[in-house]
Every structure is written in structure tokens, then in C-alpha cells.
Amino acid sequence: GAVVSQHPSWVICKSGTSVKIECRSLDFQATTMFWYRQFPKQSLMLMATSNEGSKATYEQGVEKDKFLINHASLTLSTLTVTSAHPEDSSFYICSALPPGGGQPQHFGDGTRLSIL
Amino acid sequence: AQSVTQLDSHVSVSEGTPVLLRCNYSSSYSPSLFWYVQHPNKGLQLLLKYTSAATLVKGINGFEAEFKKSETSFHLTKPSAHMSDAAEYFCVVTLNTNAGKSTFGDGTTLTVKP
Numbered sequence: 315g316a317v318v319s320q321h322p323s324w325v326i327c328k329s330g331t332s333v334k335i336e337c338r339s340l341d342f343q344a345t346t347m348f349w350y351r352q353f354p355k356q357s358l359m360l361m362a363t364s365n366e367g368s369k370a371t372y373e374q375g376v377e378k379d380k381f382l383i384n385h386a387s388l389t390l391s392t393l394t395v396t397s398a399h400p401e402d403s404s405f406y407i408c409s410a411l412p413p414g415g416g417q418p419q420h421f422g423d424g425t426r427l428s429i430l
Numbered sequence: 431a432q433s434v435t436q437l438d439s440h441v442s443v444s445e446g447t448p449v450l451l452r453c454n455y456s457s458s459y460s461p462s463l464f465w466y467v468q469h470p471n472k473g474l475q476l477l478l479k480y481t482s483a484a485t486l487v488k489g490i491n492g493f494e495a496e497f498k499k500s501e502t503s504f505h506l507t508k509p510s511a512h513m514s515d516a517a518e519y520f521c522v523v524t525l526n527t528n529a530g531k532s533t534f535g536d537g538t539t540l541t542v543k544p
Contacts, residue, residue: 320473346530357520357534358474407473411530416462416481418524419532421473 317341318410320422328430329400335393335425337408343388344410348419349381352405364391398429432457434523436535444543449508451538453521456502463504464522465495468537474520480504491515516542 319338327333337347345366350358362383363371370383380402382394391410395402405426409419437452455461462481466474478489485497495506504521521535 318473348531357536360531363531405471409474416524417530418462418464418476418479419530420476421466423473424471426471 317420318408318422320408320425322425323423324426324428326428326430327398330397331429333395333398333427335395335406335408335427337391337393337410337422339389339410339420341420342410342412344391344412345388346411347385347391348409348411349383349391349393350407350409352407352424354405358407361393395427398427400429403427403429432461432523432525432533434521434533434535436519436521436538438538439536440539440541442541442543443511445513446510449506449511449515449540451506451519451521451540453504453506453535454502455504455521455523457523457525459525462524463495463497464524464532465489465493465504465506466520466522468518468520470517477506477519511540511542513542513544516540 321336347364349361351361352358360373361376364383364385366385366388372378385391405424407424409421411419433456435454464479465477467477468474477493478487480487480497488494493508497504519538522532524532
């Protein structure tokens with residue numbers, strides 16, 4: 315069964331709306347989770363590292379105020395796309411990192427976000 | 431610093447023939463290496479991982495990969511392709527010192543012809 319649950323899987327909303335995406339680690343406590351964005355036919359682009367109980371670490375070029383990340387518990391991280399616009403339309407994927415070094419990330423099934 | 435190069439953006443094989451997806455990496459330290467598969471509109475599923483144990487790693491669905499330090503390669507193979515193997519494949523390198531932050535290859539699209 316799924317190790318990481320991501321919800322919702324599809325979102326269609328109007329420009330200016332804020333959208334929240336949830337990522338839950340089901341099998342282990344994850345102090346570290348990651349948020350990625352994927353454009354069609356491209357690889358994953360890391361947006362930010364979500365750290366439980368502290369501020370997220372954003373990659374260069376990613377707007378912190380646009381993409382709000384909250385990791386309030388060891389099993390849940392959320393990404394909120396604030397005041398979304400059509401250029402924010404994309405496929406967003408989260409992952410959770412099990413404790414211990416050298417472990418593979420476990421990925422959610424992704425969220426397809428379409429802003430009209 | 432670390433980087434990953436997937437040498438082929440597209441690979442096409444016939445059903446029942448071998449699959450070879452190539453991956454080269456560079457890393458300042460001993461890395462952990464992974465192969466993931468992604469089907470359309472889905473997340474990534476782990477196929478196999480190398481974490482400094484046996485250099486020949488067996489994964490799910492008949493895939494395996496060999497870690498060759500001298501060649502800095504981690505190529506993915508399967509003896510006989512199945513139609514259901516058609517997907518996008520990503521080679522990923524992670525440094526244990528980098529808090530799990532990974533570097534992804536650009537991906538290889540595998541097409542399987544009947």
C-alpha cells in the first residue's frame with residue numbers, strides 16, 4: 315500500500331485562489347519531507363525541503379510567500395499555493411524521507427494543479 | 431557537489447528484448463543511488479537502491495542495476511521488456527551528508543513496442 319498519501323490528486327480553480335496540498339507519511343515519522351514541481355516531459359525540480367518544527371528551506375528562485383510550507387507534525391506537511399495564477403499550473407509532488415542515512419525518498423502520487 | 435546524467439532521453443525496445451537505461455553520476459563522497467519509475471500522472475515508485483552494499487542490486491519487476499565506481503555508472507537493466515514497463519525512469523543520487531537532498535537525472539522515456 316501507499317507509504318505517502320498526497321491529497322488532492324487534481325485541483326482546478328480560478329486565478330487568485332489559494333490552494334492547499336497535503337502530504338502525509340503513513341508508515342514512518344518523517345522529520346524531512348520534500349516538495350517538487352514537475353513540468354511536462356521534464357524531471358522533478360526541488361522547490362523546498364520541509365523540516366518538522368522549523369521553517370522550510372527553499373531552493374533558489376522559489377518564492378517563499380507564494381509557496382507556503384508547513385510541517386507541523388512528523389507525518390504531515392502542507393504546501394499552500396497562495397493567490398494562484400495560470401503560470402502556477404503544474405504537477406506538484408511531495409516525498410517523505412525515512413529516518414537513517416541512505417534511505418530512498420517515498421513519493422506521493424502528485425497533485426495536478428490547473429489554474430483558470 | 432553531485433550530478434546525474436541519464437545518457438538517453440528516449441529508449442525504444444520490442445517486447446521481450448532486453449532493456450538498458452544508462453546513468454552516470456558524479457559525487458564528492460560515496461553516494462546512495464536509486465532508480466525510480468514514473469507512470470503518467472503518478473508519483474515516483476522506487477525500483478531499486480544502492481547504498482554501499484552489494485554492487486549488483488536487484489529490484490522489483492525484474493529490474494537490476496550494477497554500481498561501477500570506476501566508471502561512475504549505475505545502469506538499469508532488465509532481461510525481457512514487458513509492455514507495462516513503458517514509463518519514465520529517473521536515476522537519482524543522494525549524499526548521506528546532504529540531509530537526504532537528492533539530485534535527479536533528466537529522465538529516460540522507455541517505449542515498448544509489441
